[in-house]
Amino acid sequence: MDNNVMKIVYTFFLGALLALFVGLGIQSFYPGPEMPEPTAGAEFVPGGSTPTGEQREEMEENDRQWQQWQQWQEEQQSYSRNVAVVALGASVVLLGLSLVLEKRNRVLTNGVMLGGLFTLIYAIGRSFASSETTMTFVAVSVGLAVVLLLGHRRFFQDRPAEKTPEEARREQTGV
Template sequence: MHSKVLRTIYTFFVGILLAIFVGVGIAAFYPEPKYPDMPAELKVMQVPHEDTKAQKEESEKLLITQREFDQKAKTYEDQLKQYNRNVSIIALAAAILILIISLSTFRNLEVIADGLLLGGVITLLYSVVRIFGSGDDKMRFLVVGIGLATALALGYKKIYPA
């Protein structure tokens, strides 16, 4: 009884730690794009007291600054969608590699194999979650389809080993 509980805890620990390791590794070597800093003059709303020429020029400058910032924010959003797509693909590849290793290399070490299997499944789930931030329906379909096929193959291989 004690051994079974310890094995289960160890399996979950390895699985969760492995998924975190993959996520942290991706973030360390492929950093996320940074949101542009908002210009200081746009942070404080100024209400004009008079309708003077200087005030109109100031309003025009603020409008130009706002448009420039909006363009930078749009560029950031596009970069973030691309980043999410790439992270999803990297995590998907890592998940499949981990799952293959768990079902082949460590097949005889059941506790480690199960921990790797759980880590691969969690990493696969992370990949599916990240693809939803990409805004690309076809990539979502592809990643979810690969995830489904992997889950079905895994279940078959684990339940009916050759």
């Protein structure tokens, strides 16, 4: 297989593994709230009739379960917000690391950058799950700023031209 193809595969694989590392790390050390156990619903009581004692107990149980379900949804939204903040921070760290490694190894740099971008997408998705528009706006704003910065540095900033082997030899020998 061509070496360039392997570099591309490695870059994507590294990016995906970094994003999984962040997501699974968050899930392992900060697990989400447990979902309440669903049970069978209460029987329908026709309008105007008085529920029996058993039907009333079932209705009260359904009310308790509904309240548990609503509480779980609120906890889940708060959890998603917290996960989005942590993932957003991790994505910024990864993207910053890709800038630091930029001159050392192009393949590694691209993999770390891709991992940071995948993690950023995960953070934005979790912010949408939090149902907090402010958090979503912050996540998208950070994402936009980081992507614009990376794009500018990677694709539009003038870089010194690579020296030919002849120029490098002349520079070393001073001739």
